[in-house]
Amino acid sequence: MMRHGWRCFVALTHMELLRLLRTREVWTRMLAPALAFPIAMVAMAIGIVVVVEHLDDGRVVAFGPDTPAELNVQAEFEAAGWQVVFVSDPRAAVRRGDADLGVGPWLRGAGIGESVDHRLAPMNEDFERVGQLPGDSYLWTVHVWDSADTEDERIHPFYDIEEAAFEAALAMRGRSADGMSWPLSFQHLVLDDPGSTSVDAFPGLPDIYGHQVRTVDFMQLFATVMAAALGLQMLALSPVSDRTEGIFETLATSAAPTHAILAARAVAGGGFLWLATSLVSLPISGFMLRMESPESSLADVVLWMTAAVVFVTACYLPIGALSRSIQDANTLGAYAGGLAMVGGTGMVFLPAPSALVASFALLVLIVLFLGRSGVLARPPKADTP
Amino acid sequence: MEHCIEVRGLRKTWPLPGGARRVAVDNVTFTVQPGEVLGLLGPNGAGKTTTLRMLVGLEKPDEGTALLAGVDVVAEPTRARSALGYLSTTSGLPARLTVKEVLEVVARVQGVADVPAAVSRVVSGFDLSTFTGQFVSTLSTGMLQRTRLAAALVHQPPLLVLDEPASGLDVVAAEELLSFVTRARDDGAAVLLSTHVIDEAERVCDRVLILLDGKVAALGTPAELCAAHNGDSLREVFRGLVHARRQERP
Numbered sequence: 001m002m003r004h005g006w007r008c009f010v011a012l013t014h015m016e017l018l019r020l021l022r023t024r025e026v027w028t029r030m031l032a033p034a035l036a037f038p039i040a041m042v043a044m045a046i047g048i049v050v051v052v053e054h055l056d057d058g059r060v061v062a063f064g065p066d067t068p069a070e071l072n073v074q075a076e077f078e079a080a081g082w083q084v085v086f087v088s089d090p091r092a093a094v095r096r097g098d099a100d101l102g103v104g105p106w107l108r109g110a111g112i113g114e115s116v117d118h119r120l121a122p123m124n125e126d127f128e129r130v131g132q133l134p135g136d137s138y139l140w141t142v143h144v145w146d147s148a149d150t151e152d153e154r155i156h157p158f159y160d161i162e163e164a165a166f167e168a169a170l171a172m173r174g175r176s177a178d179g180m181s182w183p184l185s186f187q188h189l190v191l192d193d194p195g196s197t198s199v200d201a202f203p204g205l206p207d208i209y210g211h212q213v214r215t216v217d218f219m220q221l222f223a224t225v226m227a228a229a230l231g232l233q234m235l236a237l238s239p240v241s242d243r244t245e246g247i248f249e250t251l252a253t254s255a256a257p258t259h260a261i262l263a264a265r266a267v268a269g270g271g272f273l274w275l276a277t278s279l280v281s282l283p284i285s286g287f288m289l290r291m292e293s294p295e296s297s298l299a300d301v302v303l304w305m306t307a308a309v310v311f312v313t314a315c316y317l318p319i320g321a322l323s324r325s326i327q328d329a330n331t332l333g334a335y336a337g338g339l340a341m342v343g344g345t346g347m348v349f350l351p352a353p354s355a356l357v358a359s360f361a362l363l364v365l366i367v368l369f370l371g372r373s374g375v376l377a378r379p380p381k382a383d384t385p
Numbered sequence: 386m387e388h389c390i391e392v393r394g395l396r397k398t399w400p401l402p403g404g405a406r407r408v409a410v411d412n413v414t415f416t417v418q419p420g421e422v423l424g425l426l427g428p429n430g431a432g433k434t435t436t437l438r439m440l441v442g443l444e445k446p447d448e449g450t451a452l453l454a455g456v457d458v459v460a461e462p463t464r465a466r467s468a469l470g471y472l473s474t475t476s477g478l479p480a481r482l483t484v485k486e487v488l489e490v491v492a493r494v495q496g497v498a499d500v501p502a503a504v505s506r507v508v509s510g511f512d513l514s515t516f517t518g519q520f521v522s523t524l525s526t527g528m529l530q531r532t533r534l535a536a537a538l539v540h541q542p543p544l545l546v547l548d549e550p551a552s553g554l555d556v557v558a559a560e561e562l563l564s565f566v567t568r569a570r571d572d573g574a575a576v577l578l579s580t581h582v583i584d585e586a587e588r589v590c591d592r593v594l595i596l597l598d599g600k601v602a603a604l605g606t607p608a609e610l611c612a613a614h615n616g617d618s619l620r621e622v623f624r625g626l627v628h629a630r631r632q633e634r635p
Binding site for chain 1: 444445466467
């Protein structure tokens with residue numbers, strides 16, 4: 001019996017793959033858009049950079065007289081297209097409208113530069129646990145006076161300063177930065193709302209109170225969203241019409257076990273979903289990992305993405321198997337898509353292999369449950385006009 | 386184990402608004418022996434399709450049992466259906482597979498040991514050789530129905546359940562299909578044939594079961610039914626029974 005089940009599974013998977021390969025809509029609605037998406041993303045990113053640079057042209061940043069000379073902060077802003085002025089009171093300059101951004105006063109702290117030996121050891125051992133006492137970690141705290149429509153792009157020049165100054169400080173002590181950033185704290189103050197103060201934590205000091213969102217996590221979320229969106233297309237392309245066209249009935253009255261029929265559909269449909277999601281995600285993942293997160297490997301992203309696709313398949317499979325009409329599938333599919341996105345997002349808290357195993361286990365359970373419920377025998381019903 | 390179809394006391398009800406239930410099939414019992422064609426006749430809504438759907442495991446009966454080759458279709462559906470060839474007006478084939486691919490998949494799924502030989506047998510038996518490379522979506526109605534019947538018979542099932550197999554076919558195609566049915570019967574299959582066409586039933590069925598309002602109204606050979614109900618033909622008997630049942634309704 002077991003052998004017959006496997007034989008059915010192999011034959012039906014082959015059949016489903018052939019059908020999908022020959023379905024024009026799979027190519028035109030899934031794979032072609034999936035190929036076009038990374039190109040559109042790159043074009044959009046270039047467009048955003050051009051627009052932001054254009055908007056920053058001619059902006060004025062006002063520094064106070066206490067600006068630390070060793071940071072050479074004005075050079076970074078000039079390189080970013082800002083006009084730099086030195087004034088006695090940066091806050092007043094912003095208030096008068098003479099500057100778009102005011103920087104100062106500067107406060108020197110104990111900082112990592114002063115206690116580098118005992119701070120660096122724990123940082124190297126357990127990078128995510130540093131920064132528990134931010135006051136000890138910052139060499140400089142700077143007040144950034146800004147108008148109400150604060151844009152984060154305005155403090156980007158500081159990031160370059162951090163890198164250079166931190167590496168210089170470490171080099172003086174014969175240590176390596178190991179890719180960490182200069183611990184510089186921004187007291188980001190809004191002129192129109194003096195009571196509001198926020199510390200802009202930056203990559204060198206991860207948020208220890210929550211899950212640290214890494215590039216690989218972002219890609220997992222991205223892959224989950226993409227897989228859910230593409231899965232909705234996949235749902236529209238076969239299972240529902242199979243009920244209305246009587247193919248479920250033909251299969252349900254054959255000697256094939258129902259779980260073998262469903263497993264074949266999950267493997268074939270999930271395989272195509274994986275292919276489409278890879279086309280969308282992997283070019284972007286590879287680019288981002290190379291640029292921003294060298295500690296994450298492409299293998300991690302592939303594992304995450306596979307886990308996401310398996311999870312999405314597990315969410316959509318019951319919809320395809322249970323829906324009796326196109327309307328049912330669309331309505332329930334939308335909910336399943338939401339569930340897939342939320343569940344897939346939650347999986348970032350698991351290690352990649354665990355996420356994959358958990359998703360796969362969920363899919364197997366769903367296949368077995370549906371297989372016992374005689375789901376394929378449900379007759380189709382007409383859509384409500 | 387003798388390969389026959391056996392139905393005992395099948396009953397099925399459907400819910401109605403307000404909590405009431407409509408009886409679709411009520412205490413239906415019959416047997417189809419090997420080498421026999423049993424015709425299932427009845428007007429629309431008589432319960433024919435519901436009976437067949439319960440028999441092949443697509444619906445669960447409220448009461449009663451359906452046995453295929455002695456195996457309970459509810460308790461062991463996969464094993465019971467391995468002896469079954471089923472064709473209905475609502476069953477379909479994947480449009481983007483060729484005729485040959487469909488027959489191969491069905492043969493594998495049905496557990497056929499020598500798939501190429503089985504496919505070759507039905508291809509020649511149903512005169513499909515010029516269509517084997519054609520996609521199912523491009524077949525004419527007659528060719529499609531012939532392909533569906535070939536798929537239902539590719540594993541040489543000892544039991545055949547056919548629900549309106551000639552529906553939508555022209556006269557010639559319907560004739561061909563009926564000749565395939567009689568050939569299967571002559572090869573020893575037990576055939577249950579549901580049909581609206583009384584001439585068809587009269588020609589190919591060894592016995593006929595007339596179902597009215599979900600109940601067995603008559604069961605026997607066409608000659609026995611004519612004699613029992615004082616009719617010259619099966620059509621006359623059928624009309625008489627339907628008319629009498631309508632008179633009895635409140």
